[in-house]
Amino acid sequence: MRGALQVMMPARKTPTIQDVARHASVSAATVSRVLSSPERVMEATRERVYAAVRDTGYTINQAARSLRLKSARTILLAAPNIGNPFYSTIVDAVIREAAERGYSVLVASRIGDDPNRWLSDYLLSNRADGLLLFDGSLDTNRLHGLRDDGVALPLVAAYDEIPDAKVHSVITDNRLAAKRAIKHLLELGHTEIGHIIGPSRNQSTNERFIGFAEAMQEAGLQVREDWLFPGTYNMESGTAAAEHLLASGKLPTAVFSGNDEMAIGLIHRLRLEGIDCPRDISVVGFDDIAVARFFDPPLTTMRQPREDIGRMATRSLIDIIEGVARDDEPIHIVLNSELVIRESTRRAG
Amino acid sequence: MRGALQVMMPARKTPTIQDVARHASVSAATVSRVLSSPERVMEATRERVYAAVRDTGYTINQAARSLRLKSARTILLAAPNIGNPFYSTIVDAVIREAAERGYSVLVASRIGDDPNRWLSDYLLSNRADGLLLFDGSLDTNRLHGLRDDGVALPLVAAYDEIPDAKVHSVITDNRLAAKRAIKHLLELGHTEIGHIIGPSRNQSTNERFIGFAEAMQEAGLQVREDWLFPGTYNMESGTAAAEHLLASGKLPTAVFSGNDEMAIGLIHRLRLEGIDCPRDISVVGFDDIAVARFFDPPLTTMRQPREDIGRMATRSLIDIIEGVARDDEPIHIVLNSELVIRESTRRAG
DNA sequence: AACTTCAATGCAATCGATTGCAGAAATTTC
DNA sequence: GAAATTTCTGCAATCGATTGCATTGAAGTT
Numbered sequence: 157m158r159g160a161l162q163v164m165m166p167a168r169k170t171p172t173i174q175d176v177a178r179h180a181s182v183s184a185a186t187v188s189r190v191l192s193s194p195e196r197v198m199e200a201t202r203e204r205v206y207a208a209v210r211d212t213g214y215t216i217n218q219a220a221r222s223l224r225l226k227s228a229r230t231i232l233l234a235a236p237n238i239g240n241p242f243y244s245t246i247v248d249a250v251i252r253e254a255a256e257r258g259y260s261v262l263v264a265s266r267i268g269d270d271p272n273r274w275l276s277d278y279l280l281s282n283r284a285d286g287l288l289l290f291d292g293s294l295d296t297n298r299l300h301g302l303r304d305d306g307v308a309l310p311l312v313a314a315y316d317e318i319p320d321a322k323v324h325s326v327i328t329d330n331r332l333a334a335k336r337a338i339k340h341l342l343e344l345g346h347t348e349i350g351h352i353i354g355p356s357r358n359q360s361t362n363e364r365f366i367g368f369a370e371a372m373q374e375a376g377l378q379v380r381e382d383w384l385f386p387g388t389y390n391m392e393s394g395t396a397a398a399e400h401l402l403a404s405g406k407l408p409t410a411v412f413s414g415n416d417e418m419a420i421g422l423i424h425r426l427r428l429e430g431i432d433c434p435r436d437i438s439v440v441g442f443d444d445i446a447v448a449r450f451f452d453p454p455l456t457t458m459r460q461p462r463e464d465i466g467r468m469a470t471r472s473l474i475d476i477i478e479g480v481a482r483d484d485e486p487i488h489i490v491l492n493s494e495l496v497i498r499e500s501t502r503r504a505g
Numbered sequence: 506m507r508g509a510l511q512v513m514m515p516a517r518k519t520p521t522i523q524d525v526a527r528h529a530s531v532s533a534a535t536v537s538r539v540l541s542s543p544e545r546v547m548e549a550t551r552e553r554v555y556a557a558v559r560d561t562g563y564t565i566n567q568a569a570r571s572l573r574l575k576s577a578r579t580i581l582l583a584a585p586n587i588g589n590p591f592y593s594t595i596v597d598a599v600i601r602e603a604a605e606r607g608y609s610v611l612v613a614s615r616i617g618d619d620p621n622r623w624l625s626d627y628l629l630s631n632r633a634d635g636l637l638l639f640d641g642s643l644d645t646n647r648l649h650g651l652r653d654d655g656v657a658l659p660l661v662a663a664y665d666e667i668p669d670a671k672v673h674s675v676i677t678d679n680r681l682a683a684k685r686a687i688k689h690l691l692e693l694g695h696t697e698i699g700h701i702i703g704p705s706r707n708q709s710t711n712e713r714f715i716g717f718a719e720a721m722q723e724a725g726l727q728v729r730e731d732w733l734f735p736g737t738y739n740m741e742s743g744t745a746a747a748e749h750l751l752a753s754g755k756l757p758t759a760v761f762s763g764n765d766e767m768a769i770g771l772i773h774r775l776r777l778e779g780i781d782c783p784r785d786i787s788v789v790g791f792d793d794i795a796v797a798r799f800f801d802p803p804l805t806t807m808r809q810p811r812e813d814i815g816r817m818a819t820r821s822l823i824d825i826i827e828g829v830a831r832d833d834e835p836i837h838i839v840l841n842s843e844l845v846i847r848e849s850t851r852r853a854g
Numbered sequence: 855a856a857c858t859t860c861a862a863t864g865c866a867a868t869c870g871a872t873t874g875c876a877g878a879a880a881t882t883t884c
Numbered sequence: 885g886a887a888a889t890t891t892c893t894g895c896a897a898t899c900g901a902t903t904g905c906a907t908t909g910a911a912g913t914t
Binding site for chain 3: 173174189217220221
């Protein structure tokens with residue numbers, strides 16, 4: 157009768173399933189059953205257990221549950237930079253979608269200069285059941301390592317395509333979208349077109365660049381080297397691009413920017429030199445972030461369905477984790493981008 | 506000799522500490538010791554264990570560890586809307602700081618219309634060791650409930666002050682900052698000043714409003730009812746504010762906006778009517794988000810030290826969790842905001 | 855040589871929830 | 885009314901890591 161000795165606990169601790177069981181005069185097994193499959197327990201018992209749960213203020217110990225079930229009901233989201241508004245919208249969508257399926261979200265931003273460190277930190281340690289990867293710059297071989305270990309970690313690459321057909325992915329048609337953006341400029345009569353490129357280790361960046369180059373080639377136009385600028389997807393690199401363009405001696409009449417932020421930085425910086433967008437130069441952005449519509453001039457841009465990317469990637473990942481989708485039949489979802497014409501582009505000349 | 510029977514495992518599973526132990530011909534206890542306090546184990550043994558860890562590809566099972574240690578080395582971050590660039594910068598800082606101390610970050614965005622639901626979902630379930638609250642609109646009584654249960658959940662309220670001196674907090678001087686913003690407008694000769702208010706359930710919003718009202722009163726100025734507009738901290742509500750102001754018959758000569766996003770929406774919408782900022786109206790924002798500097802006109806705004814907020818709040822929380830800081834001596838850190846004068850404000854008249 | 859001391863390691867209990875198996879109770883069947 | 889089902893509940897093992905206590909053996913002491 158150890159119970160009798162414990163009547164006076166000094167400090168109340170978090171109640172366990174045993175406490176609830178004692179309270180309801182049943183076994184822990186029954187409490188567990190009431191909580192997971194109520195129909196398997198007699199009504200009277202069930203009610204007693206519910207009451208005991210309420211009385212004790214019991215909440216399940218997830219660590220114990222995860223250990224037993226070998227599942228944390230948690231997904232890990234890895235993105236290069238959560239601070240970027242583009243990603244943060246996606247993160248928001250992921251969290252909401254995951255919550256609906258009863259999953260929590262661990263978020264990892266890139267840390268230090270060893271981008272693969274956290275993989276071993278988090279993933280293999282049963283903290284997360286799957287990985288949502290929004291960062292195409294990661295070493296994909298390492299990712300494969302994870303899978304070849306005999307441990308097939310559910311993984312969905314989103315937004316930034318991993319150059320590997322065996323990896324599940326939810327992406328947008330970057331190349332096509334870039335071509336559409338250039339086509340829009342061509343239709344406006346522009347022939348002198350520059351391009352601000354994103355960080356080159358991202359596959360999406362490369363795709364946009366290829367789309368740009370292909371569209372130019374198909375139109376029989378020359379791509380001028382010094383109208384190309386490697387940026388980093390933030391506004392500061394937009395201003396750097398402007399300075400680069402200014403230094404090239406002759407400005408293009410239109411610029412296709414790898415994302416909206418660089419477009420904003422570019423327009424801002426050029427205006428300081430009296431060069432107005434769209435009067436003197438047309439600019440097409442990419443993403444359609446929240447400010448795009450409110451900027452002056454409102455940005456013409458390729459809208460990315462960010463909410464959808466987040467939602468679908470999360471849904472796919474959870475489907476894989478739960479075995480609804482088969483892991484050996486790769487999911488490849490390609491979402492469409494949409495050209496949103498506003499006022500940062502206008503007819504040439 | 507069960508080992509012999511298991512020579513041919515069909516599917517390799519994640520190795521456990523037992524596997525490593527077998528590999529190194531030591532006990533699991535020794536492996537555990539090598540991993541947590543290497544100096545307590547003889548060098549030769551230690552090396553054998555390290556080798557076995559490498560060979561097996563062992564990674565710790567966090568669920569088991571958490572269960573045993575009653576600590577998840579994880580903090581829960583709750584914010585009203587991660588999608589908002591203001592919060593996302595903070596989140597980024599939190600994640601980095603937490604990572605440095607060896608903690609993971611679970612992120613919860615507000616879900617559905619029961620803002621307190623996830624508290625019970627996450628917090629009491631041993632998923633997280635502490636809560637970082639970036640949302641002043643939460644029912645603080647409920648939070649107290651958590652603490653009165655005998656379970657003192659480490660909690661730090663950040664950015665948005667919880668009106669309770671007993672709760673640890675890291676905030677900025679919202680009221681003072683608002684006064685400083687108004688003072689700036691007064692110095693420029695403005696007397697007809699409007700204010701776009703944030704969501705009223707946030708304490709920071711109220712503080713800014715009080716600062717505004719006090720500054721006006723001290724200057725002997727009237728606060729015109731129809732120059733006050735309740736916004737929601739997004740750009741759309743900035744345009745709504747503009748329409749409200751337009752409908753009031755007479756425009757103020759200056760507006761103090763509760764945050765930068767509403768300021769941007771406001772300026773954008775007014776410009777559509779031919780009302781230019783700063784020519785016809787001055788606008789002061791709040792936060793100094795990334796675009797503020799690149800917007801046209803570059804926004805005069807009260808800069809919030811967002812990185813610092815995130816870092817310090819995280820640091821404080823972990824200190825409390827680890828017992829470095831005492832939970833019964835509330836931490837109250839107040840960070841300064843800084844007036845950044847750009848071009849959205851100019852002399853009246 | 856016998857005894858103490860101490861470092862290195864192993865044993866076994868523990869954390870809390872889940873679940874296959876089996877016993878007990880209730881219900882149905884003949 | 886006894887036997888056969890079916891339903892409900894409990895027992896006890898299990899998941900993997902940690903740690904107090906016990907054991908071993910080597911070094912040091914007299």
